[in-house]
Amino acid sequence: MNILGVDVGGSGIKGAIVDTTSGNLVSERIRIETPQPATPEAVGLTIKELARQHGWTGPIGIGFPAAIQHGIARTAANIDKAFIGTSVSELFSTQTGCPVYVANDADVAGLAEMRFGAGKDHHGVVLIVTIGTGLGTALFTNGQLLPNTELGHIYLDNGIEAERFASEAARDADALKWKQWGTRFNHYLCAMEALLWPDLVILGGGASSKMEKFASQITIKAPVVPAKFLNQAGIVGAALYAQSQLG
Numbered sequence: 001m002n003i004l005g006v007d008v009g010g011s012g013i014k015g016a017i018v019d020t021t022s023g024n025l026v027s028e029r030i031r032i033e034t035p036q037p038a039t040p041e042a043v044g045l046t047i048k049e050l051a052r053q054h055g056w057t058g059p060i061g062i063g064f065p066a067a068i069q070h071g072i073a074r075t076a077a078n079i080d081k082a083f084i085g086t087s088v089s090e091l092f093s094t095q096t097g098c099p100v101y102v103a104n105d106a107d108v109a110g111l112a113e114m115r116f117g118a119g120k121d122h123h124g125v126v127l128i129v130t131i132g133t134g135l136g137t138a139l140f141t142n143g144q145l146l147p148n149t150e151l152g153h154i155y156l157d158n159g160i161e162a163e164r165f166a167s168e169a170a171r172d173a174d175a176l177k178w179k180q181w182g183t184r185f186n187h188y189l190c191a192m193e194a195l196l197w198p199d200l201v202i203l204g205g206g207a208s209s210k211m212e213k214f215a216s217q218i219t220i221k222a223p224v225v226p227a228k229f230l231n232q233a234g235i236v237g238a239a240l241y242a243q244s245q246l247g
């Protein structure tokens, strides 16, 4: 089945048509800058434009950078605060005229990796960390997702919120070299390991394609591997999530 998968990020909104039986993209990937301010209306119109550019009128799956409970955004760390309490699935369905299914961006990236990627057939505890404007997390055990873990917001033992210390945005803001950033990111992974003891850690987002530049700084016991889909895991997983909701 083909579904339009969309990944809403702090700087770009990206979408492609995904074949959900193979996990392959079957269209080009289109990226539109995230509108500023990223209000619910403006983000919805951008998704409508993405659908138009793909000539798409079918179901849409969206990975969204917030805790999403039954289609409703509960947090808004890197998006407009007006999203809090908004039923994003209803709003975007109305705006696009397509059935829209929305879940947390890291959770859907995790779905893609567990189905087709680096976590395929893994039955232990798997932690997916997506590195972008924020730090997103998805946690699986025996292939089952515990949704909305929001573990990028823990405070580290240096008193700094993890995503302010070790995200891609923090690397940019502090002009860190990859190894310097890698040391920070390892600090975060050590905190995650001490709390969750994952058997496998999968990294998504932009930094996942640069692992060779910081892998030497990683000291946790669990293997740490890049997402097979790199930063396209969100698009593929968004489509998979929509399919799961369609039944």
Ligand code: BGC
Pocket (backbone or CB within 6 Å): 064, 065, 066, 067, 075, 077, 078, 104, 105, 106, 107, 130, 132, 133, 134, 135, 136, 137, 150, 152, 163
């Ligand atoms: C948000 C999460 C999201 C992550 C990655 C965080 O700031 O709170 O919901 O998964 O960024 O986008």
